[in-house]
Amino acid sequence: MTARRPLMSLLAIGVLTLTAACGEGGSSGTAAPATPAPAATQGADAAACEPVAGEQLVVLDDDQGLQTVDNIIPAVNAEAAAADPNLVPLLDEVSATLDTPTLIELNSAVDVQRQTSTQVAEAYLAETGLSTQDAVGEGRTVVVGAGNFSESATLAELYAGTLRAAGYDASTQAIGNRETYEPALRAGELTVVPEYVGTLTEFLNKGANGADAPAVASSDLDATVTALTELGTGAGLVFGTPSQAQDQNAFAVTTAFAEEYGVATLSELAETCGGVVLGGPPECPERPFCQPGLEDTYGLEVAEFVSLDAGGPLTKTALQQGEIAVGLVFSSDAALAG
Structure with missing residues (x-):
């Protein structure tokens, strides 16, 4: 799939251009949440969670509000x-x-x-x-x-x-x-x-x-x-009135990964996994809505970062092939259809 919007950190923080690659839609993550998780090492004593290959992807719930709304x-x-x-x-x-x-x-x-x-x-x-x-x-x-x-x-x-x-x-x-x-x-x-x-x-x-x-x-x-x-x-x-539909930054895993480790939210991911392989755009390690947000807000331990793309085919393929455990996607991506 083609990227739909430049990431908001690029679009709204400095350069006013479109998000997620080649279109202009929503995006998110302009600022870190006001109340980060108190512990930055929730999963430090847990074993690393290895990637699990699978065709179907699922978004983990951003239960502590890392991302900006984009209804x-x-x-x-x-x-x-x-x-x-x-x-x-x-x-x-x-x-x-x-x-x-x-x-x-x-x-x-x-x-x-x-x-x-x-x-x-x-x-x-x-x-x-x-x-x-x-x-x-x-x-x-x-x-x-x-x-x-x-x-x-x-x-x-x-x-x-x-x-x-x-x-x-x-x-x-x-x-x-x-x-x-x-x-x-x-x-x-x-x-x-x-x-x-x-x-x-x-x-x-x-x-x-x-x-x-x-x-x-x-x-x-x-x-x-x-x-x-x-x-x-x-x-x-x-x-008008905002819909419940959102197209925002989100973090996905394969459904096989979610089932194997019993995780449905980013908090559960951090609590369960002592380390994960994260994939996303090259700027992810510096952007507050991406790797730093996962580490500071959720206490997730990122054992390795793989530079891919902004919610595009490289990230989704890497998830499906078991090359990364967690990837930055967009919450309304067609690849998330059941």
Whole structure:
């Protein structure tokens, strides 16, 4: 799979570029959590956990909030929203149907099964009943923007399809990365874009307050949405309700590894394993959301780090082949489909 977003540490801390490789979606990890685990050697007396090969991958729960939230959220041009009180509530109907397992399945239908985003969206809208709406948008034109990666394209088609069902003349437009589509959204060239709470918060924060501005996004969804709403006021943007679906940094193991060692959370991994082989992007050993976060927040002992990619095919293949025990992935990756 192609990487979807540059890591937020790269995107929001310094360079405002897209995350996870070649697209612009969410990301996470702008700051370390406020209350790190008290013991940095939880698993020091335990035996090392060797990698276990297997095709199926599973994300370990980030139970102490290392990563920044990156829930999907409709970002809407403020003037368009003010002129049409039905617009945001319709987009919120889409948000209400989405959680991370659903987003994984949508991504799998496109990235693995090779359906188009339009086909996948049409089927989903029919299945969820979103294709049946009251005709409240007659005579209104809406342009839904999308980043240059498949997840964003599918989400844009979900927004556009719901709006068409309500009578809008709704179209989608792929417009590149956040640096390109965010100004177009502000200017009203785009009406709405599916966005990511934490990543957009830091994008706007750095844009408004400078590249060295302290991070305001965190693992607290409510607090991050509050910060995003405040920043949006100055940018001419308003936001719908965030969905439960997230596309954020996450740490995966094979299901065979999880079953062999009896772990489902990162805390359990640290308690169980006296050492693990970790794989991820080259910058992982220095980034607070990656190796240092695992060590400081969870007390995980990293016996060896293998430099691979940011949630891409190298990391996933290394997990599946048993070359690494734990790998940095994205929480909505199609490879996580059951």
